[in-house]
Amino acid sequence: MDIAAHNTVFIPGATSGIGLALALALHKEGNTVVIGGRRADRLAAIEAEHPGIGTVVVDTTDPAGIEAAAQEVRTRYPQLNVVIAMAGIMRIEDWRRPEAFLASAEAVITTNVLGPIRLIAAFVEHLQKQPDATLVTVSSGLAFTPFAATPSYNASKAAVHMLSESLRIQLADTSVSVVEIVPPAVRTALLPDQDTSEHAMPLDEYVAEVMELLRSDPTAKEIQVERVKFLRHAEARGDYDEIVAAINAADSHGT
Incomplete structure (x- = not known):
């Protein structure tokens, strides 16, 4: 399925960063795009x-809020056939002391793992009723090669990757395809100073490359820009230990 154009797309967590940039790029290509976020004022401004961009208030950490937003989106946009589970947070954590990481870890897992699971639960039946639909997940290069300062984030994105792999098998006999976007570090506000980090990929370049990959290979299972492949394939190449050492020696992040 070509998700780059001629679809109705819902992207929660799209009031900034990759989510908003991707929403605008998809809208420019002629898609009907609906974005979600917690702040009504921010949504109104966008x-x-x-x-032409549609909006709905949704907090992906709130199960009741997700269901209410899903009902609104399904009612207003019955042709909805693409859901991009974009919401996510990233926290620096010190796991040597429980008081330094437990609350953060719980928040990360709630947002990054339970959020997508609840979103999928809210839309999977609707998507299966469409003749051609796509569920898009967002993992990370750090699902495959860890940044030591963000253990919960790494684990949450590894969970998203394996969830994506599993759902692709379960949904193989339906009209729903599963596509996993695997970002590298991108210049967003995911971590302090990441939006200006020389180690992070400029946001506009990242989204432009993602859109080109979506257009060029409508059957792709994973969307990997060139800059994430050194993380994504480190173990297969046999240089995993070297890449882990390199990304943890540098003052860098990966998303």
């Missing part, structure tokens, strides 16, 4: 600045 809707005013970008006419």
